[in-house]
Amino acid sequence: MKVAYRPDIDGLRAVAVSAVVLFHAFPGSLPGGFVGVDVFFVISGYLITGIVTSELHDKTFSLATFYERRIRRIFPALIVVLAATVSIGLRLLLPNELHSLGKNAVASALFAANLMLLSEVNYFDIDAHLKPLLHLWSLGIEEQFYLVWPLILWALPRRSAPWAASIGLVASFALNLALVGGHPSAAFFLPFTRAWELMAGALLTFIPTPSKATKELAAVVGLVAIETSFFLFTDKMTFPGAAAALPVAGTFLLIMSEGATVNRILSLKPFVGIGLVSYSLYLWHWPVLVFLQVYLFRQLNDTLGLVAVVLASVLSVVTYFAVERPLRRQSRVAPIGAAMAAAGLFGLYAALVKVPDLPSPLQAMISAPDGVSAWRVHECILLDGEDGDFRNCSESKRPLIAIWGDSTASALIPGFRKLQQDHEFGIAQLTVSSCHPLLVLAHSASPYCLKKNAEIVRRISEIKPDVVVLHAIWDVNDRTGTTKPTIDALRAAGVPRIVILGPVPVWRGGLPNAAVDYYRRSGQIIPERTSQFVDSDAGDKVMSVIAAQLGVQYVSVRKAMCRGDECLTRVNGSITARDIIHLTKAGSEFLIQQIAPQLGIE
Incomplete structure (x- = not known):
């Protein structure tokens, strides 16, 4: 049959x-x-x-057949x-x-x-x-x-x-x-x-x-x-x-x-x-x-x-x-x-096993520490639906700066840790992979993200930070009309200072790939600053306008890491981004050092 x-x-x-x-x-x-x-x-x-x-x-059935x-x-x-x-x-x-x-x-x-x-x-x-x-x-x-x-x-x-x-x-x-x-x-x-x-x-x-x-x-x-x-x-x-x-x-x-x-x-x-x-x-x-x-x-x-x-x-x-x-x-x-x-x-x-070696300066540049070990994965940066409560992610030192955002916000932590060596302040890390720090999402809302963000606001009301820094890869198509409920909730929780930190430069294909591609095509190390592989600054401009409309402070990452359209590729020989959007340890330390005064850390 x-x-x-x-x-x-x-x-x-x-x-x-x-x-x-x-x-x-x-x-x-x-x-x-x-x-x-x-x-x-x-x-x-x-x-x-x-x-x-x-x-x-x-x-007629045969397993072999x-x-x-x-x-x-x-x-x-x-x-x-x-x-x-x-x-x-x-x-x-x-x-x-x-x-x-x-x-x-x-x-x-x-x-x-x-x-x-x-x-x-x-x-x-x-x-x-x-x-x-x-x-x-x-x-x-x-x-x-x-x-x-x-x-x-x-x-x-x-x-x-x-x-x-x-x-x-x-x-x-x-x-x-x-x-x-x-x-x-x-x-x-x-x-x-x-x-x-x-x-x-x-x-x-x-x-x-x-x-x-x-x-x-x-x-x-x-x-x-x-x-x-x-x-x-x-x-x-x-x-x-x-x-x-x-x-x-x-x-x-x-x-x-x-x-x-x-x-x-x-x-x-x-x-x-x-x-x-x-x-x-x-x-x-x-x-x-x-x-x-x-x-x-x-x-x-x-x-x-x-x-x-x-x-x-x-x-x-x-x-x-x-x-x-x-x-x-x-x-x-x-x-x-x-x-x-x-x-x-x-x-x-x-x-x-026969992959050709890259020249030593380039290999050293792209192999620089990525800083992920400081992110406190599974505890203070939650992945893949994890149900942590951030109980161990807040320090007692004052002033207390709470960092709320997606995994790009976690990439800021090495920079803040470096800054703590010379300044007295505490950190609260409240980060969830792939979740914008917003209580309302206009499109493609993730129930998990909405749930965790509501929990984070409750946690913020408990720890009472002096500053809350909101940071993510802001999707400008989803942001209009969705940021205000978050700002209102933070104000209701008694947060005295709210800072929207703009998006990091987006490297098409990832900065390490760009550096290798540049070398393979030209025989040269990628310039310290370049516009060749960087997306436009549209997100930075849009978020700046939204922050102004809501009456909160805006800090531009783009201005800190770029001169015009040319963005920083390396600091002291170490690459600034580990992929398309996540800062390395060197990139994070450079950024936080640049913006520290705007966050009240003098």
């Missing part, structure tokens, strides 16, 4: 991959496009379970993309970034990218959005499912399989709900908290075929559920959690509705064509987006996104016809796949 090909599922793949690509290439155009991955999970659970149970029924087919399906295109990514990375990335890339490439080839990323993705690692292989976490989850689920189906009596899928779905969903609040990264990356999505697809294999009328209704409801997720979800929300049930249920209903009008539309050639290359397109789109940004030192915009989509589409079509399809049809491809994997892993290792 061979599983019949369903063109509507390829059409559904087209919808899923298009959503993911649009989400990445054109931020804001499809705010919930990331749930395309969840659609893929349900599809995979359905197809794999259908194949295995069909072969078990016919008594099954895994050989998985290798034939997954490995060829994956190794091509990994090899290309590492080759380009050798020319564009910093040594520490190459080290990270090498680890992630090997983990991806071993289908463990999700576990590797869980251990290293945080705000203080290399900018997660510039990791060329970040997207392969989902492939790891799928392959881990493929390793375990067929074994369970093979070992169980056939009549027990639906119960196993149901129990797996409920248990995994419950674990997801238990972890997503306090440990969102674990809920996002672990196979145990994502398995329920694949199990939802697996259950489709065991349900009876519904009536035509039921299919028509289910297909429409399913499509609406998926599209609603695409447009109403955002990457600021807690996910997966309970919210993921909406796109998963929608996909379940669509797959269940074979032959319905919606499914027939999905079976049209344009949808099927995109669906056929969806795997290669998924593999290619993210490294192309990352490398274009790194090479051009430009933040993502619509033009760059369009170029990336076109380039990734061309590469995916070529990969499908030249790599995927020919090797998928080979009857004895397991040795070929194993050889390709071994060669790929060896090549990755050989390439990355």
Whole structure:
């Protein structure tokens, strides 16, 4: 009983991959496009379970044959993309970034990218959005499912399989709900908290075929559920959690509705064509987006996104016809796949251990202490949904300066510590990664940020600082009308002096990358001050106006670290920013020394 090909599922793949690509290439155009991955999970659970149970029924199932087919399906295109990514990375990335890339490439080839990323993705690692292989976490989850689920189906009596899928779905969903609040990264990356999505697809294999009328209704409801997720979800929300049930249920209903009008539309050639290359397109789109940004030192915009989509589409079509399809049809491809994997892993290792050294002055400059050890991570700078209370983050000395903001505010701490060596004052560090110090957010509000910020205001009312410094990477599009409630709350808490500290210079691609790129192109060390890689000062100007309107003091970081458009790249041979926005120890010490008089520290 061979599983019949369903063109509507390829059409559904087209919808899923298009959503993911649009989400990445054109931020804001499809705010919930990331749930395309969840659609893929349900599809995979359905197809794999259908194949295995069909072969078990016919008594033709073989674990060796099954895994050989998985290798034939997954490995060829994956190794091509990994090899290309590492080759380009050798020319564009910093040594520490190459080290990270090498680890992630090997983990991806071993289908463990999700576990590797869980251990290293945080705000203080290399900018997660510039990791060329970040997207392969989902492939790891799928392959881990493929390793375990067929074994369970093979070992169980056939009549027990639906119960196993149901129990797996409920248990995994419950674990997801238990972890997503306090440990969102674990809920996002672990196979145990994502398995329920694949199990939802697996259950489709065991349900009876519904009536035509039921299919028509289910297909429409399913499509609406998926599209609603695409447009109403955002990457600021807690996910997966309970919210993921909406796109998963929608996909379940669509797959269940074979032959319905919606499914027939999905079976049209344009949808099927995109669906056929969806795997290669998924593999290619993210490294192309990352490398274009790194090479051009430009933040993502619509033009760059369009170029990336076109380039990734061309590469995916070529990969499908030249790599995927020919090797998928080979009857004895397991040795070929194993050889390709071994060669790929060896090549990755050989390439990355031969990274050319940078000249000593440049190496010393970009290797300067980053100051993160002073941030008091997990205690006074909270990450990833952590639920600290900042009880040990306030000193008793007076005057007391409270620093409230995101991780860029934490980067100020080394500078304040240095200043304390010559001046008597205390510090209260109240910082939460990725959370602006605002009680009201106009767009994409994070419930976690709103909760922690309310707690911080209560903490400020308890410790009664003499000065509160608000600092973040201010998103000027979100600030109008949102700062006043925060200022009002601080005044109500009795804070005598409120200072809005403007945004730090934003280095396109990161200052270390800019320094290396400048050397590779010119053979010279980057100038002490430059405008070449720095974004405009629009944020500084906007925040200055807002501060004036609210009657609070404004201190410009831009004026302290830049002369006109030229911003400081190094202090005494040490780089001033560790990435795009976070100051190093040297940068922090320089800044705080410059602005100390404006904060009342003479």
